[in-house]
Amino acid sequence: MKSFIKNNISIIVFMFLLVLGTLLSDNFLTSKNLLNVFRQASIIGIIAAGFTFVRVSGGMDLSLGSTVSLCAVLAMGTLRDTGNQVFPAIIVALLAGAGMGLLNGLLLKFIRGDVSDTYLITLGTALIGSGLAYTYSGGYNIYPKGESAYRIFGIGSVAGFPMPAVILILVLLILQFVLKKTTFGRKVQMIGGNREACYMTGINVHNIRTYTFMIAGICAAIAAIVLTARTNAAAPTSGTGYEFDAIIATIVGGNTADGLRSGMILTLAGILIFSVITNIMNLMNVDTVLQTILKGIILALALWANKLREGEVVH
């Protein structure tokens, strides 16, 4: 019983929040509001799903926000220039996302970097990514000419369920399969546990890490597609701040950097906790500034809870 609570604390917290929200606001437990929560959660969720891979392998990716910006302006720019051709726009965005991940991974491979290097390298590529987004868009918003089939990804729905949420669940299912049921996923989790041991057993540590960064980049690109399809516009600042939201969601869910406890279910729980808290605060008219402060406190609490669960004191 005790270990059940320990292992599923994020899900229990989520249930508690649902009850709390129902008690605090009459509008909380309506299908409209809950679908809204899902719609808002989906963009952060898709990014967080990809970031989970990086987190599980023990790394950090601070460039996700600018990857979203870059992919958003590129997708909208391509849509505008090709006369609303959907396919090229998606391909360009996905390639840009994968490219940013590849850049991170290759730089880290070149310097044979350890965990702390991922912070600095991704900070640098974040600057380059947002610089490219600004340069491509000239600092202005990009609008495509009129409506197109592209918008399905943002405002369409499947059997009454919003399309972004469907995409989020698809992404989560695929990544859960990759993480838990393939040798590649196993390797990712092992690298988080002990890099040296993995190297000794013949796993190409740096290549695996490069793939995790590419997965994170591609997920950021998918999020950018959903985001731009919803708003039908892209700004070079579209993705600012998303990296921190995704990081918070992943950690609140309880994914640990050593790969011991990981999975898309935890990430989903983290995303939902994060968005339900935001939703409850919005319903109760809490000031956005106070929400920023609370975000920081929630992250610290989640880190603390993760630490308690490890049950060991290092030095």
Next chain:
Amino acid sequence: MAAVKQYGSRYKVWFMCIGISLIMTIISKTYMTGNNLRGILISTVPYGIAAIGTTFILISGEKDISMGSTIAFASVACALLLQRMSFGPAVLLTLIFCAMIGAVFGYLVAYLHLGSFMISISVMLSVRGLALFICNQNPVVVANPVVELLGNTRIGAVPFTFLVFVFLTFAAQWFLSRTQFGRNIYVMGCGNEVAESTGVNVRWHKLIVYIIGTVFAGIGGIALMVRMRSGSAVIADGAGITVIPMVIMGGTAFSGGKGGAVRTLSGVLLMNIIYNIMSLYNINMNVQSIVEGAIVLGIVVTNRYMENRNKKI
């Protein structure tokens, strides 16, 4: 010859500053003028002081990207306090607030053993929110004679605030290399277990290091307020991306245990010279960010490549 080589590698950033300045004197008419040089010196001050605080934290083996928020908080808090009291108490109170933030930060890292980088993200968000909260998201104008005086005073040709910065740098360097506490910080950077087994109270030292780091960021925020004659909660957004490269370029190791305040001074000067040259040649604002990122990556990659080239993993 060996001595020359040793001095060359030790002071290479200073030599780069001088070399770039000499080249720029030849190819640009405006670079070597009093106004431009004074501009460089003034622009180094706020982020430079914050960078010294960051040096402490990096040497102790921890990470921090929250200094931008602390700078903004200090500028707003000091500007608000100046409406109610005179300059001295306002600065003192601001720094006490910053020390309190640093104490919470340090407690989370040192006593609860939470990862310093993740905690710095959390502190960054919370303190930015706090700064926005106390000023109701409005900029605060400062009309104080002491602030005017501080901002305009020059001693000789050098701005007074820059002299304060240099003084703080040397004080920090003295503290780091001449006191036992400073020495212990280096030991912690090489490994907490090592420090613990040689009898260093790691938790207490880390807490103090974080308080020092945040107070320096606070002084940087006050310097920024003095320069702009106003406090704002949205300034210094992303200062972490600007400050950390300055520290690393000066020669402080991101992995800890190596570095110094005077080295950071050289890194701060070099980065500001580069920014100055970019604005002298009217490089597009949008492209500047790419150049900045390329510089950051260039520094980090060359540094780490040279360190790790014999490692397998």
